[in-house]
Amino acid sequence: MRLGSVARAPLFLRVFLLMLICVGVVQLMNLALLIAVQSPAARLSTVGEVADALQRGADHTGAFDVKRTDTVQTFKWTPRAERLGLALATAMQVDPGRVEVHFPTPFLQRELVYNRAGIPAPVAPASADAARTAVLTGDFVASLRHPDGTWTVVRSGGFEPWRWFVLLWLILSAAAVAPFAWTLARRLTKPIATFAEAAERLGRDPRAAPIPLEGPMEIAEAASAFNRMQARLNRYVDDRATVVGAVAHDLRTPLMRLGLRLEGAPEDLRTACEGDIRDMEAMVSATLSYVRDTNTLLERRPLDLRSLAETVIDDLSDRGAAVSLAPGEPVVIVGNSAALKAMLANLVGNAVKYAAGGEVSIVADPDQVRVEVRDEGPGMPPEDIERAFEPFFRGERSRNRDTGGIGLGLPSARAVARAHGGDLTLKSREPRGLSAIVTLPL
Template sequence: MQVVALLIAGLVVAQLVNLAVVLLLPPPRPPIYTLGEIAAALEARPVQPRLGPPLVRAETASPPADSRMAPPRARRELAALLGAQPDAVRLSYNTAPMWAAALQHLVMLGRDPQDDMAGLHRRPFRRMDGPGFGPPTQDGPPQGGPAPGGPPPRGPPPMDGRFGPRPFGDPAQRPLYGDFTAALRLPNGSWATVTPAPGSFPSSWQWRIILWFVACIGVFSLVGILFARRMTAPFGAFAAAAERLGRDPRGPPLDLTGPAELGAVARAFNEMQVRIKRYVEDRTAMVGAISHDLRTPLTRIRFKLEGAEPALRANVLADVEQMEDMISAVLVFIRDANAPARRERLDLLSLIECEVDGAALTGAAVTLEESQPVAIGADPVGLKRMVGNLIDNAVKYGGGAKVSLHAEGGEAVIEVADEGPGLPPEELERVFEPFYRVEASRNRDTGGVGLGLAVARSIARAHGGELVLARRTKGLVAIARLPLPAA
């Protein structure tokens, strides 16, 4: 409805602007020529019209076609100025504009050529025929004027040129309006034609129309931008809520104000968030319950192995202990996943230094490369576990770890590199699967239960980042990217 209202308002305003241009602006002034200028151009004499574009002269073998003849009186006066017979002169309008014909007939009645169209419209209509409208006498009113209060005189108008405020005594000064064609038959039988040169583009009237058009575009563009920003502003909050949902399904519901359509989307989004939260909680609780219940049969297996042969008992107990370790790891993972994340602003470099120092105290070959301090808003417990898992993996499978930290493109980048045997390309993603181990012996001394990298990637993604493995010339490097807070 808001978009439709904007379109309707735009159409209404556009039509109002068009009406203002047509009704309020003064009309374009028509080109005006005098019969003297036309006669000079036909005789190939230099002439510079004062109120119109230059005149173009040409010679043709035949006379031009008369599209609309000008008043006969104007043609006779033009022939008199040229000293030619009336049948040797042609004078006609090219486009037959009604306003040009009307103005020309007014001119024939003796109107002033300096009166423009607006002046003609403003003048009240007066009868100018009959006695009483001739030149004033020495005593006052014109000769033969009507008696005061009497009816106006009637009769045919005398054709003596004494009509209107100023008669045209000189035919050379009689104006001709509009686009015309004048022709004169030359002694050799050809015809000399004169027409106004095409007007320049844009004219003053066209400039005004263009300026109105540009002004309308500017106003509507500004209104459209403000309207679009008002309508799309809630989408920024919607995008932030979607990103927050990807990091933490337990986040607060989306509360948006705006168009009704956006409110329906917000309600659907909140319902989706509730379903995802319920789904994750149900699946996590189910896995936790299964893992917890598995301890009971494992305990019974331990008791039943007491009377078994020593060799068999040792092998089965090793598998039982491995299963208990896996169950313990799953329970810890579920416990951490269900615990509400406590986000706070912390110095990431200081946290990494603590983990590196703790690993070095155990005798592991762990060093901190040149790094830069980075402040980040995160869960300190989760990040400690992520960095610790990456260092443990590098030490177990690569013989040591080199840790570094830097900021790049609005992200904090943690790199944990080793110089071990590395991994084939097809294993770089598979090692993030829960309980997957590249080391197939399942030896507890050479590897864990296969949850270290899965937990580390889960923590990185919970913070809106990502964790990947990359091959190096020698060994692997784990790269964790975490988004930095806005400035």
């Protein structure tokens, strides 16, 4: 009971708890950082150390970054920089105008602007030895101009150890929270991916198995609603197919009675009416076959589509039809062998009937296979291309059943293609002919 209640816990509660866990882990890491890290000590340097680095143009202690440059950046005046610049000049016994000192403003801190007129001028140290004992704290940039116009620049260098420690701690904190974030992301996206797969499966096979009712309460309710929708759609289609099939089946009885009543009619009238009755019986039989084929649950398994097409082509070739299949590699898809074979026979049979032959090619892309049946017949007007898939529509206007058919072949073929998650389209060829293109998912 407890496991079931946990499995049905609302998604909102799960997300909320995971977020609380993430926040708690981060706060614990911050608390541990506060306890473990030592208070960072201010970086201290003497004026003498900086003066030696400026005069030598190098620093062997590694405390400073020293380089030679042609120009230096101009900074705003500050009393502290002026005092320490004067101390550096005194320690090196050079003109104060050749020395520049600057203290960078910390990140996100506003740089102060001083009014020099209101601040008294600094007093130089009594001697060079006294100047060398002055202390510089924090980050600074000191520059010495040489007689040739170039500058030696000394910067307080490098990341301090405590900064590296804090950076490492931040990385560890992110690594500690990452599993919870990964779990949260998977729990949020997995149900969505499941619904996307179910919607795709429903488009390919309306009678696919329902979605399992598992996961959080919201997901289980959504899955249940999706399953009810799928069941209603199937019932709706079944009801319509049943009605159409029943009407087509019941039409046979009045047609038979009409045939019996025509026995005593004049010869010419009886002959004409019997021809119409045969046409109506053929339409009824085709309708029943169409309803049965489109409403039957198709058993699917992996099959080689090229081998299936070769079977159809060989059968028509044995009857003397001029049909051919372009060579290529085997193409394995998941489908119903009988339905796909009937679809291919329908399309290739149309090419033989209306163009005395055709060519079939099968090309596999990374995610789908394309079957194209080409002929060089009279083709079809552009306005009839899409109407050709309407039940009982015939592009051949003579209404002769022997030349035009019933008008259910292409609708049935498209129904098979769409039942397998693909589609069937027609395209006119130049200068003449027609292409029937079937796309099926791999």
